[in-house]
Amino acid sequence: MDRKLQHHQGNSGLYGLGFHLRLWGVVLLVSCGSIGVRAAVFSNDVIPLRFEPFRMPGGYCMMLWLRGHPGQYYQIESAPLQMGRGIWRPWEALEGGPWQNGPVLCLDFGQYRVHRRQYRAVRLPPPEEPVLGNLPPATEMIWIEPGTFVMGSPETEKDRDPDEGPLTLVTLTKPYALGVHEVTQAQYVAVMEHNPSRHKFNRLFPVTNVRWEAAVEYCRRLTVLERIAGLIKPNQAYRLPTEAEWEYACRAGSSTRFPYGDDEDHLLLGAFAWYGANSGVSTQPVLTRLPNPWGLHGMLGNVHEWCADRYQGLLDGGHVFDPKGPRGGTQHVIRGGSWMEEPRNCRIADRHRDWFKVYVGNVGFRIALSEETEE
Ligand SMILES: [Ca+2]
Ligand SMILES: [Ca+2]
Numbered sequence: 001m002d003r004k005l006q007h008h009q010g011n012s013g014l015y016g017l018g019f020h021l022r023l024w025g026v027v028l029l030v031s032c033g034s035i036g037v038r039a040a041v042f043s044n045d046v047i048p049l050r051f052e053p054f055r056m057p058g059g060y061c062m063m064l065w066l067r068g069h070p071g072q073y074y075q076i077e078s079a080p081l082q083m084g085r086g087i088w089r090p091w092e093a094l095e096g097g098p099w100q101n102g103p104v105l106c107l108d109f110g111q112y113r114v115h116r117r118q119y120r121a122v123r124l125p126p127p128e129e130p131v132l133g134n135l136p137p138a139t140e141m142i143w144i145e146p147g148t149f150v151m152g153s154p155e156t157e158k159d160r161d162p163d164e165g166p167l168t169l170v171t172l173t174k175p176y177a178l179g180v181h182e183v184t185q186a187q188y189v190a191v192m193e194h195n196p197s198r199h200k201f202n203r204l205f206p207v208t209n210v211r212w213e214a215a216v217e218y219c220r221r222l223t224v225l226e227r228i229a230g231l232i233k234p235n236q237a238y239r240l241p242t243e244a245e246w247e248y249a250c251r252a253g254s255s256t257r258f259p260y261g262d263d264e265d266h267l268l269l270g271a272f273a274w275y276g277a278n279s280g281v282s283t284q285p286v287l288t289r290l291p292n293p294w295g296l297h298g299m300l301g302n303v304h305e306w307c308a309d310r311y312q313g314l315l316d317g318g319h320v321f322d323p324k325g326p327r328g329g330t331q332h333v334i335r336g337g338s339w340m341e342e343p344r345n346c347r348i349a350d351r352h353r354d355w356f357k358v359y360v361g362n363v364g365f366r367i368a369l370s371e372e373t374e375e
Pocket of ligand 1: 182298299300301302303304305336337
């Protein structure tokens with residue numbers, strides 16, 4: 001039984017706050033008036049929750065910030081704003097939870113009439129060890145041979161951002177395999193048993209609204225499942241690619257803005273990538289644009305892809321071997337651009353980090369496979 005479902009059932013029919021106070025402690029209640037914030041704190045755990053309407057294509061959603069405590073889990077719930085009769089309506093958990101190890105940010109897409117909703121964060125008990133799911137539909141993997149390449153973009157590149165430099169010579173010393181497409185919703189659901197995606201039109205769409213931690217957990221579970229099934233060797237493991245591995249594979253030997261050339265007027269981009277101008281304001285099924293020269297589809301566009309690394313504002317410079325990113329920092333790298341981006345954000349060298357993007361339906365991931373090494 002999914003623990004989120006259990007909590008949901010546990011809360012259903014309990015319209016007062018006393019139950020939560022006794023059991024978990026309601027940490028916060030926020031009602032959204034037209035502008036102001038009403039916050040009532042019911043326990044010693046004071047957890048600020050900021051919110052504001054956020055303009056999206058097609059309307060507004062509510063953007064909520066919760067500063068959680070490390071190691072604790074929260075569910076963010078929403079209910080219609082009470083209109084003065086004192087009758088509590090059922091609270092409903094927002095999709096995508098539970099949230100862990102704040103700070104976190106979530107978006108409520110379901111409610112454009114944001115003035116009429118109220119929100120609260122409820123602390124949850126620690127999760128049980130997750131149950132393993134089922135073997136997902138297989139991903140075709142392409143082995144990438146070790147090699148050396150120049151990471152980043154030259155200062156002369158059109159639309160370049162400063163965090164794409166300094167140009168860095170990178171040597172990758174070990175082979176790794178990369179999925180030919182982003183992880184689909186069918187694959188994610190088989191392993192994780194829920195579908196957090198924003199665009200649920202088709203199970204061949206890439207999964208979205210996946211936090212970095214969940215993408216890592218997917219890789220861990222997939223490794224266990226495929227080892228049991230004998231599909232990978234006992235010393236092989238799935239993981240997220242490092243940022244350098246991602247760019248090396250995306251470049252596929254090129255040093256231009258896109259794997260097929262500079263394309264300054266973006267005449268060809270639509271053949272290779274789903275981006276703002278051709279996506280129809282949505283993700284699109286994987287494998288429906290042309291691959292790069294190494295046979296990888298959708299590296300640019302459709303959904304941003306998580307990398308293993310934390311984000312740092314500049315590249316290392318010099319000559320580095322098997323870089324894994326900085327040790328410190330809270331944000332992780334996403335790469336490749338998405339269905340909602342301008343062409344400049346779909347260049348090979350363009351770098352992004354997680355902020356609210358993880359909850360607007362344009363961040364997914366792609367799996368890598370390699371032999372486990374001693375750190
Ligand atoms: Ca992509
Ligand atoms: Ca950028």
